[in-house]
Amino acid sequence: MSGPAFAFPESVLAREVSGEMVLLDLQREEYxxxxxxxxxxxxxxxxQPRDQAVAALCQVYxxxxxxxxxxxxxxVxxxxxxxxxxxxQTQ
Structure with a gap:
């Protein structure tokens, strides 16, 4: 089984706020x-792996x-x- 398709770089802080998300690049001080x-x-x-994420998103939406x-x-x-x-991971 493969791992997640993507990750946040170490310099990026990701936080959920009321169902939405804020991504903060700590090096560039941009969000x-x-x-x-x-x-x-x-x-x-x-x-998740990309294929699993796409399948789940198609069902939800x-x-x-x-x-x-x-x-x-x-x-992306x-x-x-x-x-x-x-x-x-490569696609």
């Missing part, structure tokens, strides 16, 4: 806020896998570009 859906996506990706995958990839790309997430 990024995620709504409930974005927080759910990131939590699952940092706790009753959305087609291709639609969810496109939204998920956009969010933004967080990777901002240095707020790192890949722990």
């Amino acid at each position: 990024y806020g995620l709504d409930r859906v974005g927080a759910d996506m990131v939590i699952r990706l940092t706790q 009753e959305v087609a896998p291709d639609v969810l995958t496109a939204d998920l990839e956009r969010l 790309d933004q967080l990777l570009d901002a240095g707020l997430l790192v890949r722990t």
Whole structure:
């Protein structure tokens, strides 16, 4: 069984606040806020392999896998570009 697809870098503090999430880059002193859906996506990706996270999210949000995958990839790309997430496994 594989581990989580992504992780937070050591310099990033991630906290849930009322179902949403705040990511704080301690080195750059910048933060990024995620709504409930974005927080759910990131939590699952940092706790499960990607395929499991996608399957679970599709069930919870009753959305087609291709639609969810496109939204998920956009969010992941933004967080990777901002240095707020790192890949722990290849896709």
